Amino acid sequence: MxxxxxxxxxxxxxxxxxxxxxxxxxxxxxxxxxxxxxxxxxxxxxxxxxxxxxxxxxxxxxxxxxxxxxxxxxxxxxxxxxxxxxxxxxxxxxxxxxxxxxxxxxxxxxxxxxxxxxxxxxxxxxxxxxxxxxxxxxxxxxxxxxxxxxxxxxxxxxxxxxxxxxxxxxxxxxxxxxxxxxxxxxxxxxxxxxxxxxxxxxxxxxxxxxxxxxxxxxxxxxxxxxxxxxxxxxxxxxxxxxxxxSYMPSNNLQDPPHAPTEDIDLSDDPGMNELVPESSKTPMDVKDVIDRMVDKESFFEIMPDFAKNIVVGFARIQGIVVGIIANQPTVKAGTLDIDSSDKGARFIRTCNIYNIPIVTLVDVPGFMPGLAQERGGIIRHGAKMLFAYASATVPKITLILRKAYGGAYLAMCSADMGADMVFAWPTAEIAVMGAEGAVGVLYRNEIKEAADPKAKEAELREEYRHKFASPYQAAECAMITDVIEPKQTRAVISLALRNTLSKRDTRPPKKHGNIPL
Missing domain, CATH: 3.90.226.10 (2-enoyl-CoA Hydratase; Chain A, domain 1)
Incomplete structure (x- = not known):
């Protein structure tokens, strides 16, 4: 009809x-x-x-x-x-x-x-x-x-x-x-x-x-x-x-839309070596490192205008979708403060929800000092980074570029905080505090009594870096997977990602952890 x-x-x-x-x-x-x-x-x-x-x-x-x-x-x-x-x-x-x-x-x-x-x-x-x-x-x-x-x-x-x-x-x-x-x-x-x-x-x-x-x-x-x-x-x-x-799975039970290259490119990138300044005091733009590490034009920065001392975003490394968290030394020397801790922790948890591997680039002198930060709750906010990384069950790859001091070293996903692999450049310094502060505390009297206090202090700083802050000391303690040349970064991270994609990490039954909000 x-x-x-x-x-x-x-x-x-x-x-x-x-x-x-x-x-x-x-x-x-x-x-x-x-x-x-x-x-x-x-x-x-x-x-x-x-x-x-x-x-x-x-x-x-x-x-x-x-x-x-x-x-x-x-x-x-x-x-x-x-x-x-x-x-x-x-x-x-x-x-x-x-x-x-x-x-x-x-x-x-x-x-x-x-x-x-x-x-x-x-x-x-x-x-x-x-x-x-x-x-x-x-x-x-x-x-x-x-x-x-x-x-x-x-x-x-x-x-x-x-x-x-x-x-x-x-x-x-x-x-x-x-x-x-x-x-x-x-x-x-x-x-x-x-x-x-x-x-x-x-x-x-x-x-x-x-x-x-x-x-x-x-x-x-x-x-x-x-x-x-x-x-x-x-x-x-x-x-x-x-x-x-395009970087997200359709739901939390799926993997991200990885499109791994058929063959892993393990060739060196000499240009990465050239990014490293001669002096550890000279800021290095971490975005230059990111651009060389990831697939061309694949980095998609999130919250680029907020808390610029930390950089977060999505990218692909030889076709693998990743979330990147990196200190930015060109802004506030790359320190972690209230806003950057919030920004980083939120992004880590987002990656974890959607099964996106996390690559962390570390160049951090510590948490931001100051009365405003202390009164504003830097302890509570900084703890969010620790909580986010420790609770994340996705593959976590960490690369220490240069400075990694104190609690901020831990807050940027050290091996103790659950990183599956931790690599370091030879320029890395891993210690409770920087050489300047440590030498002033440990060798105060020796410096005062020296014929040339300034020269003695400089000598002791180099000795401290070599003995107590060297990446090899951490490697000897099995806290670092390997020390690599900067030019090996893309190849090493690519291989590490392929080797951790099958990760399965179960946690105790619970509704959820109680993140310090």
């Missing part, structure tokens, strides 16, 4: 209504600002023709304050699944042209249902946030909706990758769902994220402020550390999300 024409007409009418979103005028207004609409964002993100929408005909159920007469297609959020680089991904995109993208009961239900689907199928979730916040007309139902979304964010955490894109307003409670995801990407223009705006801050505390001080992508990336990446526009944000997922 043929389908009645009126039924097909009704279907066509409803589809056209949904595709029209908030209307031509609102869509054009967004385009004038350089913004894409909800559907356009998803069309750009997914491979052509692969998007399958969930809840296209959903409507709000509110009958308060005249809402019963309001037409709100798909209740202001487009949800569905599609393919990104050949793999299925779930995504939702809030539509600001439909009721300001405000969240109500059905809006929240669509997101929660999509997240349940992603959990059951074991696929990542990408959320494009562009909303005026809670739908006031729905009262407590909208608050309940946010609570359900937050709960589901946590339920999925550690199970499937979650990526949030802040592509418009994200105020009040709306900011917490992105904050609960694995990665936050925010567009540099047309987007803000905050709990309290300038008006509320002024009324509550008397402080005058502007959104530029705390709510923009630049502020979040460099000051608060709330976001991981800045995008120049909507298109760039979606490209970054896609690139992030």
């Amino acid at each position: 043929a389908i009645a024409k009126e039924l097909l007409d009704e279907l066509k009418k409803r589809r056209e209504r949904a595709d029209a979103a908030g209307g031509k005028a609102k869509i054009e207004k967004r385009h004038e600002k350089g913004l894409l609409c909800a559907r356009e964002r998803l069309e750009l993100f997914f491979e052509k023709g692969t998007f399958q929408e969930f809840g296209k005909h959903a409507q709000h159920s509110c009958h308060n304050f005249g809402m019963e007469t309001k037409d709100m297609p798909y209740d202001g959020v487009v949800c569905g699944v599609g393919y990104v680089d050949g793999r299925p991904v779930a995504a939702f995109s809030q539509d600001f042209t439909v009721g300001g993208g405000a969240l109500g009961r059905i809006h929240a239900k669509k997101i929660v249902d999509l997240m349940d689907y992603a959990h059951d199928m074991g696929i990542p979730v990408v959320g494009i946030n562009d909303s005026g916040g809670a739908r006031i007309q729905e009262g407590v139902d909208s608050l309940s909706g946010y609570g359900q979304v937050f709960f589901k964010n946590v339920f999925l955490s550690g199970v499937v990758p979650q990526v949030a894109i802040i592509a418009g307003q994200c105020a009040g409670g709306a900011a917490y769902s992105p904050a609960l995801t694995d990665f936050l990407i925010m567009t540099r223009t047309n987007a803000n994220m905050f709990i309290c705006g300038p008006g509320v801050i002024k009324a509550s505390t008397g402080e005058s402020s502007t959104l530029e001080q705390f709510a923009t992508a630049d502020a979040h990336a460099s000051v608060s550390g709330n976001i991981h990446l800045i995008a120049e526009d909507d298109k760039h944000a979606l490209q970054l999300a896609s690139k992030l997922l």
